[in-house]
Amino acid sequence: MDHLDVMVAERVQHVLAKRGIGLNDLVKHTGMPAAALRRRLAARGSFTLCELARIAALAGCRTAELIPRVGEK
Numbered sequence: 836m837d838h839l840d841v842m843v844a845e846r847v848q849h850v851l852a853k854r855g856i857g858l859n860d861l862v863k864h865t866g867m868p869a870a871a872l873r874r875r876l877a878a879r880g881s882f883t884l885c886e887l888a889r890i891a892a893l894a895g896c897r898t899a900e901l902i903p904r905v906g907e908k
Contacts, residue, residue, distance in 0.1 A: 837881070842903045844878040847887070850894045850901065864893040 851861065862869050865886060874880045882890075884898070891898040 837878070839903065840875075840878040840881050843882055843887070843901060844876050846901045846903070847882070847890055848876055850890075850896055854894050856894060860893065861890065865889045 851857075858869060858872060861867075861872055865872070866889075867886065871880070875882050875886075882901075887901045888898045891901055
């Protein structure tokens with residue numbers, strides 16, 4: 836597990852939970868298979884920028900909110 840993948844997965848999970856967005860909604864909106872989304876949300880793989888942009892659009896936030904800043908822990 837890459838530390839950056841963990842940080843991104845945590846941010847995505849937080850935003851989705853805050854907005855009440857479930858896995859089924861995410862699958863429909865992103866077109867990604869549920870298994871792939873589960874892996875990425877568990878930080879066992881990296882989200883692409885395109886995937887993060889689709890998630891941000893669904894959640895009504897900026898893509899940058901899902902990406903940690905340099906030096907952030």
